[in-house]
Amino acid sequence: MSFTRKMVLSVAGNKVVSGFIKKYGMRLGAARFVAGETLKEAIEQVKLLNRDGLVVTLDHLGEFVFDEHEAMASTQACLDVLDAVKASGVNSNMSLKMTSLGLDLSKELCLKHMRLILDKAREHNNFVRIDMEDYAHIAITMEIFDELKREYGKHVGLVIQAYLFRTVDDMKHLEETYENCNLRLVKGAYLESPTVAFPNKVDVDQNYLKIIEMHLLSGHFSAVATHDDMVINHVKAFVKKHNIPNDRFEFQMLYGVRPETQRQLVKEGYAMRVYVPYGNDWYGYFTRRIAERPANAFFIIKNMFRK
Template structure:
């Protein structure tokens, strides 16, 4: 399946709906378009589960390079990184060294923010531990992602509130077993709302990462009722998903950040987007059919 999708030119056409392109220039062009609309960006150089030191160092070099571009081009953007792209599966020390270089450079460039994306539940504790080490070593331009499908997340939210860490709250994109995660959408949504309310009331500039209009409306009415001003949080959405809603919220004066992935390693990212919404499969099928 991977070979078929990635080697077929139409695979690229489909990926372009969710991915800015394969090069830094593609990414910069898309960031500029979003910035013109008053939408902030988080740039993600695609890649995950690196299995050798060379590739982990390469991914680190790419993250360092994009920081140079953000600075030089004066883009309204921060970056998101996956620790498994920087060697989390190979060894703690390697991964820590790599991510430290990235957060240090981001700090030197006037505190560009670095978000550690959250991957499958095998990585949750490892990622939070590594994050904590960065934080304790003075890197406060780093934030985490918590997933409302995990039972543990309510407690993690409280820990992050106590530390004063910026949290991106999402529902979670990986297939997780019932031992660790809610299986019913309604439960995941309820937990999202519980965690979101705590973050809005007590958290540090939370990123509410969802396209769920019901939850977004809930956030808006909760903040109005509790006199939480719009500069204290942001909505986050994925590139290629609900652009209309992104623009609408930005026009209403809310902070909106688009997550913009780019690079050649788009296959696993694209598959997660497909899994979230079966209707996307019809989009793929129609593109292949047209081709």
């Protein structure tokens, strides 16, 4: 992990900094990356994206709840997303973090909430992506996903992070166990120990291409989450070489990041999904975006001095 990224993530934990950004961040530029604080605002943004041929993943932001009431509120927010997608007719699925559903309180509580959400997804013929979180939650996340995948099949998928040493083994397990295993492949955005994750960017990049190729060749659906032209071009060449049809994979990018490239990929005939976060609890998500691309920090600073 780069020094700049480490610094940003460390500074983000400062109470003074976090207090300032939480108070003024949406006005200063966080709205570029977060589609509003309400579901209604987010749905309107999804409609605009759909009009340009982009499909969407909605994410009600939140993680690390501390009591059952908060966990149920987050669960209800997810149910509301699925109902709003159905009612509005927009082309969107959803993603979630299981820590927001009570994972740190108990596995049983989290499973109870996940089943409520996945029952709704199945009722509406939609899909729920479980985000992979920090390393401390990976083993329990894999355990719960295995249980839910057996119950809900095509209606549930998972995120896999390239920067972890264990990733290839996890993928082999998933690919060999399930007939239809839809995985979102990312590099990873958490601050992890070098005992469990590649500390150098070049190694993460190499492993990322490795798992993309591995999953594309497996016959399962691949969601390639990247803003990197090198990766995009590599995928284009790889699927052409191996005669992998376009309906077996999609590109994914974050809301507010490289919108012109997103639309260009649609024009070229590729499926392009935009990850659209919304909600009041946007600080953690936003700071990870800053850490990934420090130029985003200058965007915020510039807005601080605009009249």
